[in-house]
Amino acid sequence: MSKPAAKPFSTATRPIAPPPLSQHLCEFAARPEAWSVFARNLIPVVGIYFFGWSAALTVFNYWFDGLAALAAIIAVLIPRAMRESQSKTEEGGQRSEIGAAILNTVRGVVTWVFLLGLVGLPYWIVLIPLHDLLLSPGLRYQLAYTPALWFAFGSLAAGHLWKALRMGYDQMPENQLKQRVRWDVYILVLRAVAMFVMAAQGLAFILVPLMALLLTYGELWPERVLGAVFGDPSRLYEYDPDNPAKTRRPR
Template sequence: MAKPPEKTRSTASRPIAPPPLSQHLRELALRPDAWTVFARNLIPVIGIYCFGWSAALSVFNYWFDGLTALAAIVAALIPRALRETQPKTGHVTWLGTLVRGVVTWLFLLGIVGLPYWIVLIPLHDLLLGDELRRQLAHSPALWFTFGSLAASHFWKTFRMGYDTMPDKELKQRARCDIYLLILRAMAMFIMAAHGLAFILVPLMALLLSYLEIWPERALGAVFGDPSRLWEYDPGDPTSNRRRR
């Protein structure tokens, strides 16, 4: 009796090793825009080591920026999810829809944003310490700054058109954006858990620069082919497999 074809993991889900450092350096030399990215992300590093900026505030900025960007993406996906799951019979009120949307958003943010909640454990002293609370409590300018940051994420995300994208494009774009934000939180946790909190800001500056300059390579190193993220379907056990 012939053996059934063996199933293997799809090539789309196999991690792709990034190129060597020498290739990255050659590409940097040919991309002036990449140096602009590095310079922008190094501003907090220069501020801390040269002008006495607060390290706790800089780390909180990285954490808050990532979490609010993730919250904005989840919020942008909610209207479509509600519309597609709307009951076809029965009376539906706008207030009921609003409540369902808010509850769903909070629930999904709690689940999808889990890496950002977990990172609070090793960074407890920095992100939940007295120094940061004191600075936030006595500076309306900081409240305005972080509020503007959150508002800009929501504005930018809702203008991207998640609600009207075809399903395939939506899966690809949303997963790409969400996975990059999750990688940021995972990196913060790994750095802090291994005792690198004292140099977390410089490391985050390098990481954010890499994620911005080479997002496909970062995604490929962890999740596989970055152009085929849309293929994975958690509800279909065969979605990440193929026959030889």
């Protein structure tokens, strides 16, 4: 009698427990960029305790910070995507340099808008339950007539763009690029969930500092966050959405 076929299983492992607190503290102290990440995530905490920020402004800060980071990563990836697609779809006719530059710019902008709308879908969905905060007239008035907020949020966006440029997304091998992009997508989903929790708890003051710590942890050690929730984070690149069978193997 033949044995029944073994069920395939995912290459992802069980959730991985993070290391002890002492190891985290040592690693944090040894990484100079960790302090800037922590300081950036403390902006809403300082705003609430010292500048009287409203709940709407605090939620907007978390929303804008995540969306700006995503927009910066996509913007850095666009030139690579344009080069790879151009080699496959380039027609035989010659175009003038100016015409080609204009066409590539338009394609790049359209692609950036499309990908930001698609990959950033969790952030657009968050606008539905949080529309009373993120789309409130009071928040719009604060953003329109407070130059200090222009500088603060502009600095956040510029910082994310600078970080994305330094990460070298444009030069990463394909598998490494897939891995990094999927890390960012999963972290984005977890961040959106955290925003829902904030809304459900009424933005209690104790929760805002906790969010600063959680966001800092997720940015400094994304592999540990993903490992604790989704399993082995080093094999995310193996998933093939066009052929899920490739991501499974027999026992």
